[in-house]
Amino acid sequence: MQLIYEQSVPGRRGVKLPASDVPAAPALPTPLLRKEAAGLAEVSELDLVRHFTNLSRRNFSVDTNFYPLGSCTMKYNAKVLENSAALFATFHPMTALLPGGVDFCQGTLGMLHDLGLLLAEITGMDEVTTQPLAGAHGEMTGIMLIAAYHAAKGNRAKKKYVVVPDSSHGTNPASAAIAGYEIITVPTAPYGDMDLELFKKAMTDEVAAVMMTCPNTLGLFNPHIKEISDIAHSHDALMYYDGANLNAIMGKVKPGDVGFDVIHVNLHKTFGTPHGGGGPGSGPVGVKKALIPFLPQPRIVKDAAGILQLETTNPGTIGRTANFFGNFGVMAKAYAYIIMLGGKGLIRVSEQAVLNANYIKERLKPYYDLPYDMTCMHECVFSASKQLAHGVHAIDIAKFLIDRGYHPPTVYFPMIVKEAIMIEPTETESKATMDAFIEVMIEAAKTAESNPQALLDAPLTMPISRLDETKAAREQNVCCAW
Amino acid sequence: MSMYFTKEHEWVKVEGNLGTVGISDHAAHELGDITFVELPKIGAVVKQFGVLGSIESVKAASDIFAPLSGNVVKVNDALELAPEAVNESAEGAGWMAQIEIANESELKNLMNQEQYNDYLKTL
Numbered sequence: 001m002q003l004i005y006e007q008s009v010p011g012r013r014g015v016k017l018p019a020s021d022v023p024a025a026p027a028l029p030t031p032l033l034r035k036e037a038a039g040l041a042e043v044s045e046l047d048l049v050r051h052f053t054n055l056s057r058r059n060f061s062v063d064t065n066f067y068p069l070g071s072c073t074m075k076y077n078a079k080v081l082e083n084s085a086a087l088f089a090t091f092h093p094m095t096a097l098l099p100g101g102v103d104f105c106q107g108t109l110g111m112l113h114d115l116g117l118l119l120a121e122i123t124g125m126d127e128v129t130t131q132p133l134a135g136a137h138g139e140m141t142g143i144m145l146i147a148a149y150h151a152a153k154g155n156r157a158k159k160k161y162v163v164v165p166d167s168s169h170g171t172n173p174a175s176a177a178i179a180g181y182e183i184i185t186v187p188t189a190p191y192g193d194m195d196l197e198l199f200k201k202a203m204t205d206e207v208a209a210v211m212m213t214c215p216n217t218l219g220l221f222n223p224h225i226k227e228i229s230d231i232a233h234s235h236d237a238l239m240y241y242d243g244a245n246l247n248a249i250m251g252k253v254k255p256g257d258v259g260f261d262v263i264h265v266n267l268h269k270t271f272g273t274p275h276g277g278g279g280p281g282s283g284p285v286g287v288k289k290a291l292i293p294f295l296p297q298p299r300i301v302k303d304a305a306g307i308l309q310l311e312t313t314n315p316g317t318i319g320r321t322a323n324f325f326g327n328f329g330v331m332a333k334a335y336a337y338i339i340m341l342g343g344k345g346l347i348r349v350s351e352q353a354v355l356n357a358n359y360i361k362e363r364l365k366p367y368y369d370l371p372y373d374m375t376c377m378h379e380c381v382f383s384a385s386k387q388l389a390h391g392v393h394a395i396d397i398a399k400f401l402i403d404r405g406y407h408p409p410t411v412y413f414p415m416i417v418k419e420a421i422m423i424e425p426t427e428t429e430s431k432a433t434m435d436a437f438i439e440v441m442i443e444a445a446k447t448a449e450s451n452p453q454a455l456l457d458a459p460l461t462m463p464i465s466r467l468d469e470t471k472a473a474r475e476q477n478v479c480c481a482w
Numbered sequence: 483m484s485m486y487f488t489k490e491h492e493w494v495k496v497e498g499n500l501g502t503v504g505i506s507d508h509a510a511h512e513l514g515d516i517t518f519v520e521l522p523k524i525g526a527v528v529k530q531f532g533v534l535g536s537i538e539s540v541k542a543a544s545d546i547f548a549p550l551s552g553n554v555v556k557v558n559d560a561l562e563l564a565p566e567a568v569n570e571s572a573e574g575a576g577w578m579a580q581i582e583i584a585n586e587s588e589l590k591n592l593m594n595q596e597q598y599n600d601y602l603k604t605l
Binding site for chain 1: 512515517518538540541542543544565566
């Protein structure tokens with residue numbers, strides 16, 4: 001397929017304007033003029049339509065195929081939610097920031113405020129800021145809030161460490177390191193969660209926070225979570241909840257109830273808004289009371305008369321973390337999602353997501369090694385170690401799935417599982433869809449034994465076959481070629 | 483000259499007060515094709531089991547830990563252009579840094595070749 005630039009023919013136009021029959025406007029001042037042409041492709045309207053329509057047909061998305069990418073919660077995004085965002089499209093994002101502007105946007109501020117209340121209820125937090133623009137941005141905001149909390153107590157220098165389990169999302173230690181903390185990593189015990197005894201040894205009064213994903217990246221809920229948070233609190237370390245896996249526990253456990261002090265929520269995962277190129281994301285952060293004084297500003301608060309106002313004068317704030325109150329359109333969709341499903345609906349979301357993951361786990365267990373063999377939450381982690389005996393790696397199974405029309409599951413993560421294959425079906429998939437996927441996974445396992453080369457050669461049905469991933473990573477030459 | 487190993491699969495070859503550091507053949511094999519090695523700066527002071535650098539492969543990114551405390555006196559710049567040397571010869575040409583050993587008694591926290599081979603069997 002040619003690039004649009006390769007289709008360019010000098011002088012070709014989609015629209016040809018008639019000659020002007022009014023006097024020309026004075027030319028713009030020279031410093032404002034381009035020094036050279038913009039370098040756009042010159043194509044007809046039909047060339048353009050065909051080009052982008054054909055490109056879009058090569059797109060792989062949850063709208064076209066099953067997408068069981070573990071730790072990503074690639075659930076179907078209901079189209080009705082797009083309408084909710086469109087309702088706000090004509091509203092200028094600066095309005096609330098103009099003098100007297102809040103009077104004109106009680107509705108939009110109200111949506112943000114109410115979304116914060118709903119997320120606070122779901123997560124067991126006291127207040128939520130909707131500013132962070134994605135999960136990792138939420139982590140950064142959360143860690144800055146924790147740093148501000150310790151600084152206010154005069155402990156900024158003393159609190160040097162952030163503790164993470166070795167199964168954590170890589171963004172957790174990265175966010176803490178960027179915020180200036182040293183990382184202590186605690187290994188996973190044979191029962192699939194952070195080793196409690198090693199955790200106890202790691203905990204001192206110099207620890208600022210413990211960052212956890214619960215359920216963790218093995219899809220397992222930590223049975224010691226309350227004990228862990230009690231130990232952390234005994235050292236005045238705060239508990240940070242990475243909300244990436246919130247889809248497993250809505251209405252079942254509130255992170256705030258088991259001792260978490262700060263949480264980020266990925267609206268684009270749990271609350272049904274697009275992500276993975278279709279984004280943007282949104283990573284609201286919830287906190288317990290003790291951290292409210294440090295929340296980003298402007299903060300949306302209700303005055304005595306019930307009117308929403310913007311608080312901008314709090315001296316303790318970590319400051320503004322995003323423009324325009326965050327990714328508003330994403331929040332409008334997430335708000336509509338929560339209202340549409342209601343409390344009972346959200347509970348069913350989690351129940352169905354967990355049931356689906358366990359169904360896949362049980363059916364594939366005879367064919368793939370399951371290193372942590374227990375009831376999982378929203379995702380299950382296999383190892384391709386049985387297939388490795390025939391020279392087949394997780395990546396080869398992933399490539400084979402592409403040929404069969406499936407987005408591969410997450411592979412090689414979490415890193416504590418050798419040749420990991422991490423499957424998260426989500427609640428939006430039917431049993432028929434999962435059965436078809438399971439059959440293909442079984443076919444892959446059988447092919448690994450009977451004809452391993454077939455897996456090593458995959459994919460064969462794509463516009464291009466197996467890519468040289470090593471070369472792509474070693475020679476990062478991504479300059480435009482035209 | 484003897485070679486010592488960490489549980490995190492780094493090796494150190496000790497010659498006088500200098501220790502040459504790299505990752506083990508086992509680690510290089512497990513990581514798969516290595517695409518990038520982040521080396522420490524010459525003059526950096528590292529502590530035993532503290533972060534010395536990092537390594538990326540097509541599968542994963544991992545920290546490299548210092549087997550011994552000391553000053554970094556030399557680094558293998560060639561790895562910046564040719565990280566594949568680690569895959570080809572992890573315990574030879576794929577060395578990463580040389581450390582001026584601060585405290586030789588730290589060697590007792592490391593495994594010798596035989597102990598490391600036994601350790602690999604338990605993984």
